[in-house]
Amino acid sequence: MSAKIIAVTNQKGGTGKTTTTQNLGDALAGKGLDVLLVDMDHQASLSILCGIDQPDQLADDQIVATPILQVANHETPCTKDIIRHVHEHLDLLASNVMLSRIEMYLSSVSMGRETILKRVLEPVMDDYDVIIIDCAPNLGNLTANDMVAADGLIVPMCAQYLSAKGLDLLLGQYADARSLNPGLRIIGALITMKDPNRSMQGKVLESLQRQKEHGLPMFDTIIPRGVAAEEASTSAQSVIAYKPGSKVAQAYMRLADEVMPWIEA
Ligand SMILES: Nc1ncnc2c1ncn2[C@@H]1O[C@H](COP(=O)(O)OP(=O)(O)O)[C@@H](O)[C@H]1O
Numbered sequence: 068m069s070a071k072i073i074a075v076t077n078q079k080g081g082t083g084k085t086t087t088t089q090n091l092g093d094a095l096a097g098k099g100l101d102v103l104l105v106d107m108d109h110q111a112s113l114s115i116l117c118g119i120d121q122p123d124q125l126a127d128d129q130i131v132a133t134p135i136l137q138v139a140n141h142e143t144p145c146t147k148d149i150i151r152h153v154h155e156h157l158d159l160l161a162s163n164v165m166l167s168r169i170e171m172y173l174s175s176v177s178m179g180r181e182t183i184l185k186r187v188l189e190p191v192m193d194d195y196d197v198i199i200i201d202c203a204p205n206l207g208n209l210t211a212n213d214m215v216a217a218d219g220l221i222v223p224m225c226a227q228y229l230s231a232k233g234l235d236l237l238l239g240q241y242a243d244a245r246s247l248n249p250g251l252r253i254i255g256a257l258i259t260m261k262d263p264n265r266s267m268q269g270k271v272l273e274s275l276q277r278q279k280e281h282g283l284p285m286f287d288t289i290i291p292r293g294v295a296a297e298e299a300s301t302s303a304q305s306v307i308a309y310k311p312g313s314k315v316a317q318a319y320m321r322l323a324d325e326v327m328p329w330i331e332a
């Protein structure tokens with residue numbers, strides 16, 4: 068058994084990447100899969116949602132930046148040692164502000180700069196069914212690493228701000244990643260934060276049309292905007308743990324059902 072790796076990516080902030088990573092991870096863990104979440108954003112929102120109050124107080128031997136630096140310096144990565152257990156079937160590689168320094172440092176690495184995260188995850192590939200990477204909101208060196216490590220991408224797009232230009236930029240980086248990682252696929256674009264009282268119109272519909280023209284797969288599941296998601300984030304829980312009966316939680320359970328066949332394939 069070797070884990071399937073999903074990167075949840077979109078260079079725009081606030082599209083639901085972190086919420087999707089956590090809730091998809093929780094839903095898959097609930098199905099009995101062994102899941103590892105990887106926080107690749109130095110803002111550490113995922114780490115906070117997983118119960119780490121002060122990520123910037125974490126020691127070097129508790130953050131993902133450390134094995135990344137080790138691989139960059141041709142050392143054996145200590146990946147297994149920094150994994151923390153969140154709850155049954157769900158583990159985390161935490162992040163903090165150190166990752167922003169790594170982003171800059173990687174610019175000076177000439178050989179194999181984009182394959183570092185893949186090598187960081189190698190020691191734990193047989194320990195999990197699925198690894199889900201929460202990408203930072205940019206298209207920098209670390210996001211390039213996320214895409215080269217991944218088998219599939221999920222692209223959350225906020226229903227109110229679908230942007231055709233943003234999509235072109237993302238597809239450009241996807242193409243670059245595929246030159247190093249030809250097996251990489253887009254599992255699907257995911258509409259998030261859809262206002263239940265407003266239909267999608269105008270520019271949003273145009274962008275959706277453009278996505279279809281690009282041959283971009285879309286998930287059938289649409290994540291609604293819901294107060295349970297906001298409340299869950301302030302209480303540092305997944306929506307699924309906080310209010311399992313809510314529309315947002317139910318939608319993430321359906322997303323997990325849609326992703327399962329891809330994981331099992
Ligand atoms: N379905 C939703 N309904 C309401 N608020 C949401 C929903 N999904 C995410 N949010 C909120 O929107 C904000 C941005 O979401 P987040 O997942 O952090 O996006 P990203 O990781 O792409 O920056 C967060 O405050 C989050 O709690």
Ligand SMILES: [Mg+2]
Binds near residue numbers: 086108112113201202
């Ligand atoms: Mg985020």
